[in-house]
């Protein structure tokens with residue numbers, strides 16, 4: 001039984017070095033060479049056509065047929081010139097990941113290559129097997145993908161890939177990109193309106209995202225010898241190794257050479273695809289790493305993140321590495337997240353979350369800063385819902401991951417600024433030798449932020465010139481949390497504008513009106529601000545006192561989408577209809593149920609077919625040994641004790657699995673999806689997963705290492 005494990009270990013030991021092409025250090029020479037974006041359009045389209053396309057993109061407008069034809073023709077020539085034979089609409093269904101269906105440029109009937117504007121703009125993939133949450137019954141198999149011109153086309157393999165949205169035949173959106181685009185439009189409009197209170201030259205505000213992607217890289221042969229990693233993306237069993245992350249020697253340590261080669265390889269491919277990867281380093285847990293690109297406009301950044309995950313998996317495979325994007329592949333070690341660094345930037349180049357030395361700009365900064373905190377306070381439950389997934393449940397609140405309680409960390413200096421502004425409008429700021437500055441109408445404080453002011457325990461932290469939404473899971477599509485965040489900020493900015501306008505109408509001076517509303521917001525949103533240790537038990541108690549929610553699991557967390565407040569918010573800004581929100585929740589619950597079901601089966605299968613037979617076989621060896629000792633008149637009490645312990649664990653495992661199967665039969669009959677998901681959460685996952693695991697992991701310590709069937713943590717995490 002342990003054969004598979006030892007064969008995998010042998011394979012690992014025999015691995016040679018994978019060849020890596022030498023790289024041209026002038027990355028600028030090949031950066032974006034596989035992208036058909038603005039630059040290529042400018043170069044290949046007639047100036048008038050290009051102007052139409054770029055205006056449409058900037059102003060969220062439709063592109064007419066003739067323009068689409070011209071773009072399609074140029075894209076086709078470009079792609080074929082680079083060896084492409086096919087094109088595909090590339091979209092992001094609710095299942096997570098990306099989907100594509102390839103069509104060839106070659107038209108056999110006509111005997112030529114062609115690509116019409118209509119094919120660029122719209123396609124009709126058979127949508128019947130994508131989840132729709134009941135919006136579209138399966139017999140009505142039609143759904144549409146529609147070109148998103150705001151994200152550049154790219155050549156992937158031999159296929160021209162066109163970023164698209166995905167909608168049902170009846171017009172409801174079935175993907176993560178459509179609501180995101182709508183939320184981004186909402187935040188552009190709301191933020192621009194507020195900016196114009198300060199600067200009439202600002203005509204657009206773009207939301208930007210820089211995602212820090214964490215992942216584990218383990219040897220492919222070892223990973224493939226673990227059915228749980230193959231089926232569920234995480235280990236359901238495995239005793240902690242003697243050495244975990246306690247030495248704290250992995251973080252920022254030297255990158256192992258095999259992983260380094262893999263990183264260089266995937267970075268090159270990313271650069272060719274125009275993905276601006278920049279930072280790479282080890283993470284806290286052994287075999288855990290991070291890659292971070294430079295920030296970009298949110299929609300493009302998210303497409304790039306989705307594409308990058310695919311590139312990383314493929315290149316990993318070439319290097320015989322299995323890349324784990326799961327939020328919690330290993331118990332007892334840090335999980336993986338995808339910190340979403342986010343800010344709003346004007347078309348005049350001002351980062352609205354960057355404090356500056358100019359008084360006027362600082363009031364603008366404070367406006368956006370305080371309004372954002374207020375939005376997080378108002379819609380904390382929605383933000384929590386937006387990062388809820390089955391996998392993230394294992395991570396949130398465990399081993400140095402942000403807790404499931406939403407709060408915002410702003411740092412000591414911003415706390416001082418807000419406290420002073422709230423009290424009297426005077427602000428004392430450390431600058432040189434403790435300069436005292438008056439905040440208020442004529443003078444806005446000079447805020448110089450100390451960038452070292454960091455708190456890694458907060459799910460939503462201000463980091464000097466941007467907010468960092470840290471609770472997002474590593475395997476998640478950022479579209480969902482980014483939709484929520486941009487939408488709640490858009491809504492709060494709209495309300496801010498209305499309140500300020502009212503005060504101005506009443507005759508208040510503009511800047512006084514602004515400060516008055518901000519003061520109000522500071523008062524109202526205090527409960528969401530937390531500067532302490534988010535991992536501590538005290539915070540759990542304190543948060544409860546403050547009335548903040550602590551929703552530990554996904555099926556309950558996503559209820560927030562269906563609250564009156566959330567539904568109104570989505571509808572008011574035209575982001576999602578009531579029906580769409582309901583359908584999405586239904587899809588998420590169904591997927592949650594399936595994931596817990598799969599894990600329960602994997603646990604049952606591994607325990608019954610691998611662990612228990614191994615334990616019994618080992619126990620039989622011990623029985624022979626005990627009898628032998630007894631025959632010789634030697635004390636065998638220790639061996640007998642081990643035999644008993646093994647029996648006890650086998651009993652616990654067997655009973656657990658049997659009861660779990662019975663429970664599943666009962667739960668599967670529950671008609672209501674929500675109730676079924678809750679039952680899977682409480683009565684399967686919570687009740688049995690850990691208790692069964694506990695006994696399996698104890699057996700791992702009792703049974704002879706030579707006999708153990710599953711690749712051990714120390715092998716997965718430390719061998720390369």
Ligand code: ADP
Nearest residue numbers: 208209210211292293294295341342343465466
């Ligand atoms: P950290 O110390 O958290 O690793 P970095 O400065 O390395 O911070 O940045 C992390 C990510 O934040 C990068 O992707 C970076 O491009 C992004 N980032 C920096 N400034 C902004 C901004 N104004 N808006 C959005 N993302 C940003």
Ligand code: MG
Nearest residue numbers: 212339341468
């Ligand atoms: Mg960070």
